[in-house]
Amino acid sequence: MKSLVLEKVGALSLRDVPIEKCEEVLGPRDVRIKLHTVGICGSDVHYYTHGRIGPFVVNAPMILGHEASGTVIETGADVSTLAIGDRVCMEPGIPDPHSKATRLGMYNVDPAVKFWATPPVHGILRAACVHPEAFTFKLPDTVSFAEAAMVEPLAVGVHAATKARISPGDIAVVLGAGPIGLVTALSAIAAGCARVYVTDIVGRKLEIAQGLHPSITSVNVAQESIAKRIARDTDGWGANVVFEATGSPRAAQGIFEPLCPGGCVVMIGGQSEPILYDAGAAMVREARVENIFRYAHVFPRCVAMLASGSIDVKPLITRTFAFDQSIEAFELAATAPPADVKMQIELPQ
Numbered sequence: 001m002k003s004l005v006l007e008k009v010g011a012l013s014l015r016d017v018p019i020e021k022c023e024e025v026l027g028p029r030d031v032r033i034k035l036h037t038v039g040i041c042g043s044d045v046h047y048y049t050h051g052r053i054g055p056f057v058v059n060a061p062m063i064l065g066h067e068a069s070g071t072v073i074e075t076g077a078d079v080s081t082l083a084i085g086d087r088v089c090m091e092p093g094i095p096d097p098h099s100k101a102t103r104l105g106m107y108n109v110d111p112a113v114k115f116w117a118t119p120p121v122h123g124i125l126r127a128a129c130v131h132p133e134a135f136t137f138k139l140p141d142t143v144s145f146a147e148a149a150m151v152e153p154l155a156v157g158v159h160a161a162t163k164a165r166i167s168p169g170d171i172a173v174v175l176g177a178g179p180i181g182l183v184t185a186l187s188a189i190a191a192g193c194a195r196v197y198v199t200d201i202v203g204r205k206l207e208i209a210q211g212l213h214p215s216i217t218s219v220n221v222a223q224e225s226i227a228k229r230i231a232r233d234t235d236g237w238g239a240n241v242v243f244e245a246t247g248s249p250r251a252a253q254g255i256f257e258p259l260c261p262g263g264c265v266v267m268i269g270g271q272s273e274p275i276l277y278d279a280g281a282a283m284v285r286e287a288r289v290e291n292i293f294r295y296a297h298v299f300p301r302c303v304a305m306l307a308s309g310s311i312d313v314k315p316l317i318t319r320t321f322a323f324d325q326s327i328e329a330f331e332l333a334a335t336a337p338p339a340d341v342k343m344q345i346e347l348p349q
Contacts, residue, residue, distance in 0.1 A: 003063045004125035004326040004345075009051035012327045017063060020122070023130040031082055031136055032074035033090065034128050037149040039067030040333050040343045042178070043270075044117060049334050053270065058119050064330075065125035065345075066092040066116035069139070069148035079133045089148040091135040091155075091299045092116035092124075108296040115294075125326060127347065137299050140307040146320070149344055150183075150313040151302045157183035158302055159295035160266050161191040164241045168192035171239045173226060173258050176246035177205035179316060179342050180268060182212060184243050186311050189215050197239070199226050204338040212315060227257035234260070238285075243268055249275040256281035264288040316341045323347045 003017040026032055043053060044064045051058045072086045082088065093115040095107035102110050117123030139148050157180065166172070172188045174181045177200035185196045198209040199221045206218035219226050230239050238260030244252055247269030255265050255277055265287055282289065305311040318340045321329040326345055333343055 001127045003122075003127075004065065004323075004330075006048055006058060006062050006064050008061075009058070010049065012048065012064075012330055014324065014326060017122075017126065026074055026076045026130060027132075028076040028078040029133045030076045030130050031072050031079055031088075031133055032128055032130050033070040033088060033136070034073045034349070035068055035070040035124055035126065035347045036349065037069050037145040038065040038125050038345050038347070039149045039153065040065075040329060040345065041067055041117075041153065042180075044123070045330065045333050047117070047119075048330055056119050060120060062117065062119055063122040063124070063126055064117050065123035066118075067149050067152040068092070068116075068124050069145045069151075070128075072136075073128065076133070082133055082136060082138060087139040087145065087148070088136050089139060089151045089299070089303065090124075090129075090131050091137070092152060093294060094132060094135060106296060108294045125323075125345065125347075135299075137303055139303065143303065143306045146317050146344060147306050147313055148303075150316065150342065151299060151306070153179050153342070154183045154187070154302045154306075154311065154313060155295040155298045156180055156268065156292065157185075157187035158190075158298045158305075160184050160243055160268050160290075160292050161187040162298065163290040163292060164188070164191075164243070164264050164266050166191040166193055166241060169194045170241060171230070171234060172196045172241040172243065173230060173239045174198045174243045174245055175226075175251045175255070176200060176244070176248075176269060177202070177209045177218070178245065181243070181245035182209055182316055182341060183313070184245055184268065185209065185216055186212060186313070188241070188243070189213055190305060190310050193241075197226065197230065202338045205341075208315070208341060212312075227254070230258040237261075238263060240264070241266065245269050247271060249273075252277050254278075256285060256287055259285055259287055261285045262287075264290060266290045266292060268292045317344060319343045321345050
């Protein structure tokens with residue numbers, strides 16, 4: 001089937017890729033899905049531009065894409081919760097059901113997890129895929145295919161907010177106004193935060209953040225210290241939660257400066273190399289530090305919040321491409337246009 005293939009660093013092609021043997025025959029609890037919308041993730045772009053993310057190295061041609069929605073076109077013999085014609089979104093990581101991590105409920109950190117578009121596993125910028133029923137979620141009529149393809153990045157923000165243990169009325173800081181930073185801000189508000197400060201150095205991204213919700217305050221850290229702003233606005237106490245969503249070592253170094261005593265730092269942004277942060281500043285605050293690797297158990301919550309309107313991701317979808325424009329879309333995404341948050345690709349129907 002025709003697919004968007006990363007051939008090597010900096011080289012993409014749209015070409016036919018044979019169906020993998022594991023997808024030729026449907027398992028009893030699998031569904032076959034015709035893909036409709038696929039988001040372009042920062043990890044897809046990083047594989048395109050660098051060929052690796054930490055230990056995950058592209059050593060052979062790989063189909064990109066893992067943020068997806070589509071329609072069920074075939075069901076396995078034992079599938080009971082989905083039917084042909086159902087509109088769905090899919091959680092892209094399939095763990096080993098027998099691993100210790102999965103049995104403990106931490107399936108996202110299962111070393112054996114097979115995650116779309118993470119070498120050597122193919123992604124889903126292609127016509128159709130086969131996926132387990134257990135990781136495929138039916139969409140309410142009120143959730144569009146485009147919104148459904150945002151569930152995957154939203155899941156990161158919801159997982160981060162859950163790990164932060166937010167209490168109603170908390171003050172949060174989100175470092176970074178990229179797609180993950182913005183869905184984290186929306187998730188923090190949905191979890192109960194009264195105010196969320198979003199930082200960046202790109203004015204246009206901060207304008208987008210400011211317009212997402214009245215509880216969001218944008219701060220350009222090229223012009224103003226976030227620690228001083230938080231101190232001023234909280235009578236010197238600090239923010240209850242700080243989310244690091246930049247992946248920048250420099251941002252991580254000052255992560256505890258805006259944090260209140262007893263507060264929580266949540267590390268979301270991926271770091272390709274070991275980083276330094278101020279352990280002394282963490283100690284005197286008795287800060288709690290949480291780390292995020294993807295997500296677990298949150299896709300149904302995300303779908304429910306999109307359906308109810310408690311989170312609105314539509315303003316984050318800034319550009320949509322046809323499938324035959326996929327290479328152009330990735331070339332543009334690699335330039336990181338400041339006015340774009342999430343680019344998506346629609347497949348032929």
